[in-house]
Amino acid sequence: MIADLFSEQMTSQVQLAAGAYWLRGFALPQADMLCDILTQHFVDNPPQQMMTPMGYKMSVRTTSFGQFGWVGTERGYGYTKKNAFTKQPWLPIPDSFLDLAQQAALQGGYKDFIPDTCLVNVYEVGSKMGLHQDKDEQDFSQPIVSVSLGIPAIFLFGGAKRSDKTTKLTLTHGDVVVWGGASRWFYHGVNPIKPDQHPVLGKVRCNLTFRKVI
Numbered sequence: 001m002i003a004d005l006f007s008e009q010m011t012s013q014v015q016l017a018a019g020a021y022w023l024r025g026f027a028l029p030q031a032d033m034l035c036d037i038l039t040q041h042f043v044d045n046p047p048q049q050m051m052t053p054m055g056y057k058m059s060v061r062t063t064s065f066g067q068f069g070w071v072g073t074e075r076g077y078g079y080t081k082k083n084a085f086t087k088q089p090w091l092p093i094p095d096s097f098l099d100l101a102q103q104a105a106l107q108g109g110y111k112d113f114i115p116d117t118c119l120v121n122v123y124e125v126g127s128k129m130g131l132h133q134d135k136d137e138q139d140f141s142q143p144i145v146s147v148s149l150g151i152p153a154i155f156l157f158g159g160a161k162r163s164d165k166t167t168k169l170t171l172t173h174g175d176v177v178v179w180g181g182a183s184r185w186f187y188h189g190v191n192p193i194k195p196d197q198h199p200v201l202g203k204v205r206c207n208l209t210f211r212k213v214i
């Protein structure tokens, strides 16, 4: 673990696997700004519960920014250029979000990361996400940058096989996880969120996931 001093906050970088890093507190300096923009975004782009191919509603609610937005339907998972709820194209990823995603990718050793989607997952108490691989994109050469805001989550980070042992991380407000290269396909998930209270977001966790779709 390499600890360094960043904006008077202690941050640390923990390697989880080849190409995968937990950047603790990396987004703390921008966290309030991220929350403000998200709260604004939710007014016209309210997060929706997506469906699984098995016909279940996901427990998280989801919205997006970018050229593409992630959707889950009974016909499968994928990306669309329009928000089915507003019938409008997704709004562009704010420059400040792009900047943060690029800085985090660079910290993980990934140069020139230009995401074309930012998925926003909103977790209420009890929301969870089962172990899965991110494989709805066409460009696997690019990493995934995941930013946590609000109340904590236990994040599971596994390996290339669903049965591989997982590492449990408690992700808190401002934490970033970057994974790519050899770990781009690694299984990951989120345990049911425990009751808690965050001064800005309340009883909610928001996760931003930046990816390159095409």
Ligand code: SIN
Binding pocket: 121, 129, 146, 155, 188, 189, 190, 207, 209
């Ligand atoms: C995801 O895998 O899409 C979300 C991960 C997280 O919420 O931390």
Ligand code: FE2
Binding pocket: 132, 133, 134, 188
């Ligand atoms: Fe994922």
